[in-house]
Amino acid sequence: MAFFLKLILSPPVLLFFVLCFVIYYLVYVRQVQRWKLSNIPVTQPFFLLGHRHMFKIFSNSAVVPLDYIYRENPDVPLVAFFLTVSPVILLKDPSLIRKVYGKSFDKMFANGFFPPEKEVAYQSIVPISSDRDLWKVGRNSLAASFSTAKLESSEFGKFKKQVDRLWHHTAKSVQLGKPVNGKEAAHNFIVDSVNLHTFGVDENSWEEKGSLYQLVDSVFGLTYQRLASFFVLTLFPFLQAFDPLRFMRHDHIDSVTKFVTEKVQERDQLEIRNDDYIDRLMSLRGKTGSEEAALTNLDTNENPAGLGVKEMVGHTLTWLLAGTDTSSQLCLFATHLLSLHPEYQDRIRAEVNGVMRKLNTSEITFQVVHQLQLTEYCLLETSRLYPILPALMRCCSEDFQIPGTKYVLRKGDRVFILPYSMHRDPRYFKEPDRFYPERFSPENRHLACLDMYVSFGTGPRKCPGYKIGVSLAALFIASLLHKYQIRPRSHLKQMDATDFDPRGFTAQHSGQFLVDLVPIESPA
Numbered sequence: 001m002a003f004f005l006k007l008i009l010s011p012p013v014l015l016f017f018v019l020c021f022v023i024y025y026l027v028y029v030r031q032v033q034r035w036k037l038s039n040i041p042v043t044q045p046f047f048l049l050g051h052r053h054m055f056k057i058f059s060n061s062a063v064v065p066l067d068y069i070y071r072e073n074p075d076v077p078l079v080a081f082f083l084t085v086s087p088v089i090l091l092k093d094p095s096l097i098r099k100v101y102g103k104s105f106d107k108m109f110a111n112g113f114f115p116p117e118k119e120v121a122y123q124s125i126v127p128i129s130s131d132r133d134l135w136k137v138g139r140n141s142l143a144a145s146f147s148t149a150k151l152e153s154s155e156f157g158k159f160k161k162q163v164d165r166l167w168h169h170t171a172k173s174v175q176l177g178k179p180v181n182g183k184e185a186a187h188n189f190i191v192d193s194v195n196l197h198t199f200g201v202d203e204n205s206w207e208e209k210g211s212l213y214q215l216v217d218s219v220f221g222l223t224y225q226r227l228a229s230f231f232v233l234t235l236f237p238f239l240q241a242f243d244p245l246r247f248m249r250h251d252h253i254d255s256v257t258k259f260v261t262e263k264v265q266e267r268d269q270l271e272i273r274n275d276d277y278i279d280r281l282m283s284l285r286g287k288t289g290s291e292e293a294a295l296t297n298l299d300t301n302e303n304p305a306g307l308g309v310k311e312m313v314g315h316t317l318t319w320l321l322a323g324t325d326t327s328s329q330l331c332l333f334a335t336h337l338l339s340l341h342p343e344y345q346d347r348i349r350a351e352v353n354g355v356m357r358k359l360n361t362s363e364i365t366f367q368v369v370h371q372l373q374l375t376e377y378c379l380l381e382t383s384r385l386y387p388i389l390p391a392l393m394r395c396c397s398e399d400f401q402i403p404g405t406k407y408v409l410r411k412g413d414r415v416f417i418l419p420y421s422m423h424r425d426p427r428y429f430k431e432p433d434r435f436y437p438e439r440f441s442p443e444n445r446h447l448a449c450l451d452m453y454v455s456f457g458t459g460p461r462k463c464p465g466y467k468i469g470v471s472l473a474a475l476f477i478a479s480l481l482h483k484y485q486i487r488p489r490s491h492l493k494q495m496d497a498t499d500f501d502p503r504g505f506t507a508q509h510s511g512q513f514l515v516d517l518v519p520i521e522s523p524a
């Protein structure tokens with residue numbers, strides 16, 4: 001300790017810090033001057049973090065200060081605020097959002113992650129890609145794995161396994177008189193479901209966390225270092241040259257490369273086909289260079305423009321990244337809201353049992369799940385109150401004037417929308433803080449401005465997997481409620497952004513989430 005103090009107080013180190021501070025200040029002053037001349041309204045800047053509300057991030061999730069900024073500027077269509085030395089533009093007006101996120105897509109394609117240009121595997125991860133061609137290939141390769149028709153048929157066996165495990169482990173807690181850890185149940189259920197359905201990997205996370213589970217955890221694991229690097233990269237993407245700062249480090253890419261290589265080789269050698277995403281990727285393989293030779297069966301594949309190993313790795317990471325944490329957070333927040341609203345639990349249970357009777361089945365199959373209307377409204381309403389991505393960003397690739405306005409965006413400008421704040425704006429959703437799933441039913445559509453419902457994004461980069469995510473969450477909720485009444489244990493009132501974990505860049509609640517499960521006497 002004494003050594004470090006001595007080091008920090010030594011003249012050269014002190015001088016270095018003072019110099020950095022002065023440079024930072026000069027850049028800040030220059031940026032503020034430049035923005036004062038722009039015709040976009042700017043909030044009062046504040047040295048160091050950029051905005052006075054940003055100091056709240058030391059005790060809150062970043063959603064809290066962003067929501068303050070949204071609420072404090074009620075009547076403007078857009079407003080800029082400073083994040084450290086960089087201004088970001090917050091869009092609030094529905095027609096502006098449509099123009100920028102939709103119609104101006106060509107100029108607003110990048111979403112601010114900017115993975116290194118030459119790294120194909122990294123650029124093939126669809127939600128973070130800034131390469132138009134690789135992004136398009138990625139979206140196409142994903143398309144078939146989102147078919148919910150497929151879920152309804154041969155696929156159910158894979159999910160039944162997860163339902164049985166959920167029931168088995170919750171029954172054990174109930175027997176011991178213990179509450180159930182909702183976070184763990186949701187995460188195990190979703191990660192294992194995705195792994196089996198998508199990659200044919202049967203991991204039982206209830207017993208042991210497998211390699212794919214650990215990978216998801218290391219990308220989304222909550223640490224201040226991850227959060228800090230996320231913010232730093234958002235502002236200064238060129239720093240991705242430093243591996244420890246990256247969203248997806250080299251060791252993540254390496255472990256998925258190993259996984260994909262082994263899977264493909266195994267299936268080629270044993271001539272196994274599993275009708276899953278890996279099969280789909282294999283059918284899209286191309287005649288690529290020697291680097292890909294280990295994976296490319298040239299005799300049977302005549303598609304010269306097909307996928308190479310690196311693209312396959314990126315697409316695999318896409319599923320792990322975009323499909324798992326989002327869906328498990330949706331399960332968790334739905335469990336929370338339903339635990340506080342037992343009347344909806346009873347109605348969902350009646351709906352599940354009714355559809356099962358109608359279809360003459362004793363299983364909660366996907367045919368059942370897809371007829372659960374109220375359950376779907378509850379999940380959409382959950383996503384409204386807790387959009388898993390509470391802020392969405394785009395980055396401008398060339399100067400242009402937003403059509404029909406006087407506002408000019410410059411190359412490099414970052415533009416935000418805030419689903420969390422938009423969804424709680426009473427101008428767009430009546431009684432916005434109330435859990436009211438029926439607002440999504442066709443007869444109540446006038447109660448909400450559904451254009452402003454952006455839980456799954458908006459424009460051409462909208463979530464392509466939301467149907468499958470919602471179906472998985474519906475299966476989870478229907479399975480729980482078929483057997484149990486859920487009672488709140490750790491969270492007795494409806495959470496809001498102040499309950500989110502400060503270390504998360506998605507909406508994640510902090511701490512343990514416990515519920516008590518009371519068995520239903522005799523499920524019909």
Ligand code: HEM
Pocket residue numbers: 111126127128139142318319322323324326327330383387388389392393454455456457458460461462463464465466468469470
């Ligand atoms: C139900 C839970 C889910 C939620 C709340 C959700 C939310 C979102 C949101 C808000 C976006 C837009 C991001 C942006 O505009 O920058 C997005 C994009 C995306 N989501 Fe989802 N998602 C869910 C499930 C899934 C699933 C199961 C998959 C399957 C792989 C998936 C794949 C993707 C992909 C690939 C993108 C990137 C689209 C692009 O950049 O073109 N999502 N998701």
